[in-house]
Amino acid sequence: MARIRYIEIKNFRSIREFNWWPSPGINCLVGPGDIGKSSILDAIDLCLGARRNFQFTDADFYNLDVDKPVIITVTLGELDDSLKNMEAYGNYLRGCNAEAKTIEDEPEKSCETVLTFRLTVAGDLEPVWTLVSDRAEAQSQSRNLNWSDRVRVSPTRIGALTDYNLAWRRGSVLNRLSEERADTSAALAKAAREARSAFGDEADAQLGETLGIVAKAAKELGIPVGDKLKAMLDAHSVSFGGGTVSLHSQEGIPLRSLGLGSTRLLIAGLQRKAAKDATIVLADELEHGLEPHRIIRLLSSLGAKEKKPPLQAFLTTHSPVAVRELSGGQLFVVREVDDKHCATVLGTEDAVQGTIRSFPEAFLAKSVIVCEGASEVGFLRGLDNYDVSQGRSSLTALGIALVDAGGCDHIYKRANAFVRLDYRVCVFRDDDKQPDQTVEKAFTDLGHSLFKWRKGRAIEDELFLSLSDDAVLSLLARAEGLHGEELIDAHISSESLGALSLGDCKTDLSETNRNILAKAARSKKNSWFKSVRLMEGVAEDIVATDTTADEGFWNVVNDVYEWINES
Numbered sequence: 001m002a003r004i005r006y007i008e009i010k011n012f013r014s015i016r017e018f019n020w021w022p023s024p025g026i027n028c029l030v031g032p033g034d035i036g037k038s039s040i041l042d043a044i045d046l047c048l049g050a051r052r053n054f055q056f057t058d059a060d061f062y063n064l065d066v067d068k069p070v071i072i073t074v075t076l077g078e079l080d081d082s083l084k085n086m087e088a089y090g091n092y093l094r095g096c097n098a099e100a101k102t103i104e105d106e107p108e109k110s111c112e113t114v115l116t117f118r119l120t121v122a123g124d125l126e127p128v129w130t131l132v133s134d135r136a137e138a139q140s141q142s143r144n145l146n147w148s149d150r151v152r153v154s155p156t157r158i159g160a161l162t163d164y165n166l167a168w169r170r171g172s173v174l175n176r177l178s179e180e181r182a183d184t185s186a187a188l189a190k191a192a193r194e195a196r197s198a199f200g201d202e203a204d205a206q207l208g209e210t211l212g213i214v215a216k217a218a219k220e221l222g223i224p225v226g227d228k229l230k231a232m233l234d235a236h237s238v239s240f241g242g243g244t245v246s247l248h249s250q251e252g253i254p255l256r257s258l259g260l261g262s263t264r265l266l267i268a269g270l271q272r273k274a275a276k277d278a279t280i281v282l283a284d285e286l287e288h289g290l291e292p293h294r295i296i297r298l299l300s301s302l303g304a305k306e307k308k309p310p311l312q313a314f315l316t317t318h319s320p321v322a323v324r325e326l327s328g329g330q331l332f333v334v335r336e337v338d339d340k341h342c343a344t345v346l347g348t349e350d351a352v353q354g355t356i357r358s359f360p361e362a363f364l365a366k367s368v369i370v371c372e373g374a375s376e377v378g379f380l381r382g383l384d385n386y387d388v389s390q391g392r393s394s395l396t397a398l399g400i401a402l403v404d405a406g407g408c409d410h411i412y413k414r415a416n417a418f419v420r421l422d423y424r425v426c427v428f429r430d431d432d433k434q435p436d437q438t439v440e441k442a443f444t445d446l447g448h449s450l451f452k453w454r455k456g457r458a459i460e461d462e463l464f465l466s467l468s469d470d471a472v473l474s475l476l477a478r479a480e481g482l483h484g485e486e487l488i489d490a491h492i493s494s495e496s497l498g499a500l501s502l503g504d505c506k507t508d509l510s511e512t513n514r515n516i517l518a519k520a521a522r523s524k525k526n527s528w529f530k531s532v533r534l535m536e537g538v539a540e541d542i543v544a545t546d547t548t549a550d551e552g553f554w555n556v557v558n559d560v561y562e563w564i565n566e567s
Contacts, residue, residue: 002083002153003279003312004044005096005114006075006103009341011062013039018341021101024078025309026302026330028286029316029343030323032366032399035334036341037316041282044314047072047119047129048280050147050154056125066123073132075103075116076153078279083149084113091141092116092131105134117145155314158283280312287319295321304330323360328352333363335422344421351413359403362418366399367567369560370415372429375459377402378532380428382539383557398567404532408433412443419448426451426563430458451560454552460529463543464518466553469509471546472517476506478538479521479528488528491520 009018014036029037046054058064076083077096084093095104095111107113116132129144136142144150281302287295303310304326317323323331328346335342346352346363355362362368371377380402384395395402403418405411411429418425426449429435444450453462464472479488480502489502496516505513521528529535543549 002076002080003078004074004314005077005098005112006073006101007040007044008071008073009040009043010071011065011068012043012070012072013060013062015039015043015341016062016339018343020332020343021098022312022314022332022343023329023345024312025306026299026304026326027312027314027343028322028326028331029314029334030318030331030363031334032364033318035336037334038284040334040341040343041284041314041316043072044074044280045155045157045282046127047074047117048076048150048153048155050151054127056121056127058125060121066125069123070119070121072119073116074118075114077112077114079113079115083115083145083153088146089115089131091136091139092133092143094133115145153280155280155282158281158286279310281314283313283315286315286317287322292321295319296325299325318364320360320364323363324357326356328356331356331363333421333423337422346421349417352417355403355414355417359401362401362403363421365401365423367424367564368401368403368415368418368426369564370403370405370411370418370425370427372405372408372411372427373530374404374532375530375535376428376430377404378529378535379459379539379543380560381532382536382541383544385536385540386544395564398564400564400567408435411435412439415443415448419443419446424567426560428452428560431456432458432461449563451556451563453556458518458522459535460521461515461518462553462556463538464514464521465511466550467543467546468548471542471549472509472514473506474542475521475528475538476502476517478542482534483526483528487526488520491523491526491528492516494523495520 003024004022007018007020007022009015014034018036018040020040029040031037056070058066061070062068075094075096077098083089086093092115093107094114094116095107096102096114097104097111103114103116104111118130118132120128120130130142131144145153283298286298290298299322302313302315315322328348331346332343333346335344346356369380371380380395388394403414405414408429411427412435415425415427427440427443428451431452431454440450453459457465463475467475476488485502492500492502492505500513500516505517522530529538
């Protein structure tokens with residue numbers, strides 16, 4: 001019952017304008033912090049929620065401009081018969097073609113019948129909820145859903161209002177599970193009488209002084225209250241409203257006292273059971289309070305792996321675990337482009353899906369550096385470790401993610417996956433092998449930056465040809481410690497055709513010998529530093545502190561860091 005087909009937001013908090021056709025299943029919003037993801041969920045909740053009022057403030061208006069009203073419009077499809085009742089809502093029923101992304105005021109056979117809801121807040125801060133239709137407006141008609149219908153289409157917000165959803169209140173998930181209701185009146189009346197009697201026996205001792213003062217004052221004023229007052233419960237003043245009956249454990253402990261993560265899981269599971277009556281779920285920062293395996297369980301309970309989604313879920317996350325668990329068709333990156341917000345589906349292409357699985361954290365960053373291989377990733381991570389130790393900001397603090405393209409042939413497949421989603425992207429590669437020049441030119445022509453080592457050089461060439469003698473000797477010592485003297489000596493001998501040994505290179509760091517060392521270091525079998533961990537240690541311990549390295553080497557590194565600091 002009832003799924004959102006189209007959302008339009010204007011002048012709400014940080015969002016000037018936003019239009020979105022969400023999927024009928026999981027819609028997980030990702031992207032950098034403070035981009036407006038939570039505001040989108042709040043907008044849905046405010047427009048469709050079963051509330052009679054809400055306290056808006058000037059801060060809810062875009063740029064605090066109260067002269068431009070907040071307008072939130074949500075179109076619902078998959079309506080049940082009661083929402084398509086001609087007598088109640090006939091003048092407001094419209095037609096929607098989700099595939100063509102059009103909504104017409106007149107329903108047609110080829111279109112789905114939908115209702116459009118609108119929340120408007122003007123400068124007086126008074127919210128107004130209405131149904132939307134050109135026909136009704138032309139006839140000067142205005143109305144909202146019946147309250148019972150509003151309760152039924154109202155979204156369930158996981159992570160909020162725990163007490164509400166774990167008690168039998170109007171609109172709670174428990175009331176949506178079945179038609180059963182508890183008759184509490186007789187039990188409460190009896191309990192109130194027993195409590196009144198028991199409390200009266202104890203109150204004289206607890207409140208004796210106050211009772212004496214009141215009795216004396218009453219007597220002086222001629223008020224007939226008797227010689228001795230009693231403090232007893234007034235059963236009529238004890239409120240037993242909605243929520244009187246709530247869930248408790250076997251030991252009698254209220255389930256509302258569960259941890260946040262457990263509560264989220266429980267409510268998500270209950271919402272799944274109640275899907276026949278309420279299908280829309282909202283969860284902001286879905287990972288909050290959950291360990292990784294429980295994040296996976298939560299997404300599963302929402303139907304993340306099912307072909308026919310039982311629920312329509314609107315989620316936000318900053319968790320790589322959640323991103324990796326979802327498909328590209330369930331993930332939407334939120335961006336602000338030309339003063340308008342948009343939610344773009346990541347997509348299900350192989351390059352995108354592979355990147356989601358391998359580097360989910362990159363989709364949560366502001367900027368992405370696509371590195372040719374693990375060596376470049378480790379190199380930048382090592383320099384970053386050193387910077388942090390010196391009190392400078394880390395790459396993660398600057399919103400930078402590093403992605404391993406897995407080789408020269410794949411670098412632009414990875415990079416263009418982010419380009420299509422409007423991420424800020426650059427490429428950092430070796431220059432001993434060349435990618436497709438047409439593809440590379442298309443990338444740079446779009447204004448994206450390319451950083452590469454000097455002509456014909458790989459990272460090992462740059463290290464052994466550019467660093468100082470002391471640093472190169474440190475590289476050799478590091479290689480020996482990692483792989484053993486025998487292996488390093490064998491690599492050097494092989495590359496020099498038996499002309500050089502490890503000992504020769506330690507005493508003669510000529511350019512010729514340095515070239516041999518560079519080639520030996522990148523041997524296909526047991527390369528010296530070609531992994532993230534190994535190159536990270538080299539960059540942090542040896543490269544970062546070599547102030548006398550070749551200027552051309554540092555120019556390349558500084559160009560990369562200039563791009564980083566522009567983020």
